[in-house]
Amino acid sequence: MRPRGPAAEHDRVTETIPGLYLSLPEVLVLLGAVALLVAPWLPPAARRPGTVAAGAVLIPSAIVLGVAGIRWQTLPVLTGAAVASGFALPHVLRLRTGRSARRARWWPALPGSLACAGLIATGPVAAWAFPVPVFPATTGDFxxxxxxxxxxxxxxxxxxxxxxxxxxxxxxxxxxxxxxxxxxxxxxxxxxxxxxxxxxxxxxxxxxxxxxxxxxxxxxxxxxxxxxxxxxxxxxxxxxxxxxxxxxxxxxxxxxxxxxxxxxxxxxxxxxxxxxxxxxxxxxxxxxxxxxxxxxxxxxxxxxxxxxxxxxxxxxxxxxxxxxxxxxxxxxxxxxxxxxxxxxxxxxxxxxxxxxxxxxxxxxxxxxxxxxxxxxxxxxx
Missing domain, CATH: 3.40.50.1820 (Alpha/Beta hydrolase fold, catalytic domain)
Known part of the structure; x- marks a missing residue:
């Protein structure tokens, strides 16, 4: 049954984005993963705050999902975030040690970021393709x-x-x-x-x-x-x-x-x-x-x-x-x-x-x- 009508009451799963059946922690994991992916490409002064903010959203949400139960659609998002952290964290570590911040070489960073973007995008696509069924409203008087x-x-x-x-x-x-x-x-x-x-x-x-x-x-x-x-x-x-x-x-x-x-x-x-x-x-x-x-x-x-x-x-x-x-x-x-x-x-x-x-x-x-x-x-x- 394809989804139609307003979202039903799902156990821990609600339609927080039209057409996608994601819980609030799943949405936050998705947003955190995207922010972590983008952080290394920000201007130097914004890379560390962007990475820290992404981690502050991503890590607690992932912990909540780990306790409540992680759906398979979220796994590629977490995988993409884990790989993206390899590009984002070096900027934070360099700044903490006093070294100058600089972008990673573009030739590994660009294809790596694109691969992460593909993994992260797989999550919402899978959530759309394999949704929580929503039942049509009845048309009778009762x-x-x-x-x-x-x-x-x-x-x-x-x-x-x-x-x-x-x-x-x-x-x-x-x-x-x-x-x-x-x-x-x-x-x-x-x-x-x-x-x-x-x-x-x-x-x-x-x-x-x-x-x-x-x-x-x-x-x-x-x-x-x-x-x-x-x-x-x-x-x-x-x-x-x-x-x-x-x-x-x-x-x-x-x-x-x-x-x-x-x-x-x-x-x-x-x-x-x-x-x-x-x-x-x-x-x-x-x-x-x-x-x-x-x-x-x-x-x-x-x-x-x-x-x-x-x-x-x-x-x-x-x-x-x-x-x-x-x-x-x-x-x-x-x-x-x-x-x-x-x-x-x-x-x-x-x-x-x-x-x-x-x-x-x-x-x-x-x-x-x-x-x-x-x-x-x-x-x-």
Whole structure:
């Protein structure tokens, strides 16, 4: 998702320069590195003050980043600053020893400075190319609340394990119409309930795409538009229900912007993590379940496998709708009790999730509509 709209609230990362997602310490490191690069080329009387001022900005900011966590985009800036200091510090040392200040010979200084400039420029360019995602504002009349729940089906054994006592568990994220929240209220973490979970999910998705994890280190810092556990919208109206199943190797939060947009227009959206099929699922007790589904390379065998995975996902979708029905009529003091219109339910999915949505709608008459996003049907016609 490319950045658009005003900057979201990021953990230690804000858009202090339009289009660049840099924290204040990162901006100060960048400015200090540039000042250190320029200092040797200043008039003799200004070289020492310029170098000292650059160091006074650069060094404390680098220490702050070292404590808070240095992003990879900052490393070339620090490297360029370190090399540039080799040209700037001799002027300071000569002045302290009483020697006359003079520029370094131009033939090593000029290409060296250009190389440093290239390293320093790499930092903001990398920050622009691999930004912290910013989610579009919703266009509906409602605010958006979100929460994550975990449900276990006591009647269904876990088919991906050999443990006869293991029961199928799904992690579900709900987005629902909520009261409008003030601008300063913290927004929900993207990709996970915590930044650690978000980082685990981002690394798993990068691994699935064959990318180094450090390239997507900005994604776990992103915040969506929803507010965790926000009070449901006033008025007492009931919210139609939309269930969503991601593609093979996908995760529940992959269509967050879409889910938030629907919630802003009055729907409750429930997106599923399918254990052993989603790239990674972090359970409430901290256990992490990695994907075990993989193609065999044999077309007939792969179709048989896909049909089996689709059937499991379709059963997950039906089970979640049942849980939402129970939530709606629950006798506990849940804020969503009595607010869900499970009599108007749609099921949607992407890729393998789309195939599962088709199967769920075929098998379960409680689903009134189905949306298949680029999913090839598997299983019974």
């Amino acid at each position: 605010g958006v609340g979100t929460r994550v729940v975990q449900w276990t089906d006591p009647l269904r054994p876990e088919s991906f394990t050999a443990d006869p006592d293991d029961r199928r568990t799904v992690v579900v994220q709900l987005w629902y119409p909520a009261r409008k929240s003030p601008v300063g209220v913290p927004r929900a973490q993207y990709l996970g309930r915590t930044q650690d979970e978000a980082r685990t999910v981002a690394e798993a998705l990068a691994d699935g795409a064959g990318l180094p994890a450090f390239l997507v280190d900005g994604v776990p810092r992103a915040r969506s538009r929803a507010v965790v556990d926000a009070p449901p919208a006033d008025g007492g109206e009931r919210f139609p229900v939309v269930l969503f199943s991601p593609g093979s190797g996908g995760v529940r939060s992959q269509n967050t912007a879409w889910a938030e947009e629907l919630a802003g227009h009055g729907y409750l959206v429930a997106a599923l993590d399918h254990p052993y099929d989603s790239s990674v699922v972090v359970l409430a007790d901290g256990r992490t379940i990695r994907a075990t589904t993989a193609s065999s390379g044999d077309r007939a065998r792969d179709e048989e496998l896909a049909a089996g995975w689709t059937a499991v996902r379709a059963a997950d979708l039906g089970f979640v709708l049942t849980q939402l029905e129970r939530l709606d009529r629950s006798e506990t003091a849940d804020p969503l009790t009595g607010r869900l219109d499970t009599g108007r339910a749609a099921v949607a999915g992407h890729s393998l999730g789309g195939a599962a949505a088709l199967q769920a709608a075929r098998q379960d008459r409680r689903f009134d509509a189905v949306v298949d996003l680029d999913g090839y049907p598997h299983g019974p016609t």
